[in-house]
Amino acid sequence: MKCVIAGAGVAGCIVARALARVPGLEVICLEQVAASDHSESGTGLNVGPNAVRALLEHDPQLHAAVLARSYLWHTWRISLTDGTELFRLPLSQVADNPGIRIRWSELYTALRGEAAGLIRYDTRITAVSRAAANGRLSVEIDASGQPERIDDIDLLVAGDGRYSLVRKLLAGAPPITQHGVVIFRLLVPDTSGGLVDDYEQWFNGPNRLLAFRVPGEAVYIAGTFPIEPGAPVPDSARDGAWLASLYTPHARPPSAQCAWMIEQIRENVDNIHWARLQESPPLYALPDAPVLLLGDAAHGMVPTLGQGATQAIEDACVAARLLEAGLREPHAEVAALITRFAALRDERIRFAMQFSLEASDTLLAGADPVAGTLAKTEPAFLSQLERLYRDITRV
Numbered sequence: 584m585k586c587v588i589a590g591a592g593v594a595g596c597i598v599a600r601a602l603a604r605v606p607g608l609e610v611i612c613l614e615q616v617a618a619s620d621h622s623e624s625g626t627g628l629n630v631g632p633n634a635v636r637a638l639l640e641h642d643p644q645l646h647a648a649v650l651a652r653s654y655l656w657h658t659w660r661i662s663l664t665d666g667t668e669l670f671r672l673p674l675s676q677v678a679d680n681p682g683i684r685i686r687w688s689e690l691y692t693a694l695r696g697e698a699a700g701l702i703r704y705d706t707r708i709t710a711v712s713r714a715a716a717n718g719r720l721s722v723e724i725d726a727s728g729q730p731e732r733i734d735d736i737d738l739l740v741a742g743d744g745r746y747s748l749v750r751k752l753l754a755g756a757p758p759i760t761q762h763g764v765v766i767f768r769l770l771v772p773d774t775s776g777g778l779v780d781d782y783e784q785w786f787n788g789p790n791r792l793l794a795f796r797v798p799g800e801a802v803y804i805a806g807t808f809p810i811e812p813g814a815p816v817p818d819s820a821r822d823g824a825w826l827a828s829l830y831t832p833h834a835r836p837p838s839a840q841c842a843w844m845i846e847q848i849r850e851n852v853d854n855i856h857w858a859r860l861q862e863s864p865p866l867y868a869l870p871d872a873p874v875l876l877l878g879d880a881a882h883g884m885v886p887t888l889g890q891g892a893t894q895a896i897e898d899a900c901v902a903a904r905l906l907e908a909g910l911r912e913p914h915a916e917v918a919a920l921i922t923r924f925a926a927l928r929d930e931r932i933r934f935a936m937q938f939s940l941e942a943s944d945t946l947l948a949g950a951d952p953v954a955g956t957l958a959k960t961e962p963a964f965l966s967q968l969e970r971l972y973r974d975i976t977r978v
């Protein structure tokens with residue numbers, strides 16, 4: 584049998600490692616970037632306790648490799664930009680273990696390093712087709728500028744991220760819902776003198792900063808501000824002074840933490856990575872093709888609770904377990920395995936998406952961050968958070 588994995592990202596690498604253990608299964612993981620690519624475009628990630636637990640249970644070696652490049656995430660604190668604290672949550676209250684904080688490039692380095700030998704870099708999928716005779720798939724690829732083709736694929740795992748070409752070609756581009764919030768991300772050298780460490784957020788009206796320290800003496804800063812739903816990022820945002828003013832409190836001076844971050848934003852506006860708060864509906868399987876969609880290719884969720892990569896890891900651990908066991912069987916039923924994956928994951932993913940959206944209330948135009956944050960100290964929110972962080976999908 585032959586399995587092709589589209590993308591050596593978060594989900595693709597985890598699945599590739601597991602499938603490589605199946606005797607007689609040919610595993611080819613295709614990645615469009617070069618092996619030397621260490622893009623920081625995502626800059627930093629907080630990965631939830633649920634993914635850390637899922638990875639530990641599924642693949643302790645990979646868990647160790649990722650944790651070696653991370654700092655632990657123990658506490659979640661929310662304040663106003665003048666320093667008034669609203670919320671302080673030790674994660675031990677709602678989770679079995681800490682989450683992690685990591686640079687994007689380091690997460691990829693750890694995952695790809697542990698899948699070495701299985702990944703073909705500089706190899707971009709450009710087309711996918713299905714043979715009418717036997718239902719098997721073919722992919723066309725651009726391998727370092729040379730066109731090639733891989734035929735007779737029994738299983739195609741789409742781990743090719745939020746703009747998944749596999750999903751677009753086989754099921755059409757997913758509808759995207761915009762929620763009217765700009766998100767920007769920045770990684771800066773840690774010159775804060777210890778002001779910023781574990782995961783924190785700060786509000787000035789609905790405009791919010793988020794920051795944490797990551798290995799490599801750097802601080803990850805993300806900011807959000809409301810716009811009209813569907814509107815592009817405004818040109819004014821590219822002006823550091825304008826952007827910094829969104830987070831500068833009027834009545835009182837900014838706290839020392841926020842003064843430092845506001846200065847970083849002003850000085851580094853040209854290095855900012857822009858995005859918008861958006862989501863797309865889940866899709867794990869196709870009715871007539873042996874394709875399993877994972878991670879962002881399967882479900883684009885709003886990043887408010889840091890569940891994008893987190894759920895990509897959960898997806899991949901479940902898929903890896905199911906497929907590794909199922910494909911060892913002499914008459915493996917690929918379609919049945921894909922259906923089982925969808926049945927196991929659908930409710931959990933819908934919950935994670937809905938809860939992430941509900942938790943975005945304080946980022947929207949006209950939001951009251953004080954009332955919204957205080958509501959997050961109530962049992963109704965904390966019990967949902969506990970469900971998110973503790974109830975991982977087990978096969």
Ligand SMILES: Cc1cc2nc3c(=O)[nH]c(=O)nc-3n(C[C@H](O)[C@H](O)[C@H](O)COP(=O)(O)OP(=O)(O)OC[C@H]3O[C@@H](n4cnc5c(N)ncnc54)[C@H](O)[C@@H]3O)c2cc1C
Pocket residue numbers: 589590591592593594595613614615616625627628629630631706707708709742743744745747748766768858877878879880886888889890891892893894895
């Ligand atoms: C603003 C923002 C902030 C975020 N913050 C967080 C956070 O703090 N915590 C968190 O958990 N998540 C966060 N996320 C989400 C997270 O980045 C993604 O959910 C996660 O990376 C998805 O993993 P994946 O494996 O599905 O795809 P990816 O990790 O994106 O991997 C896809 C891979 O496929 C490759 N690829 C794509 N197309 C092709 C092709 N045609 N041929 C070959 N290869 C291809 C890509 O190069 C890439 O390596 C954030 C997202 C955004 C937008």
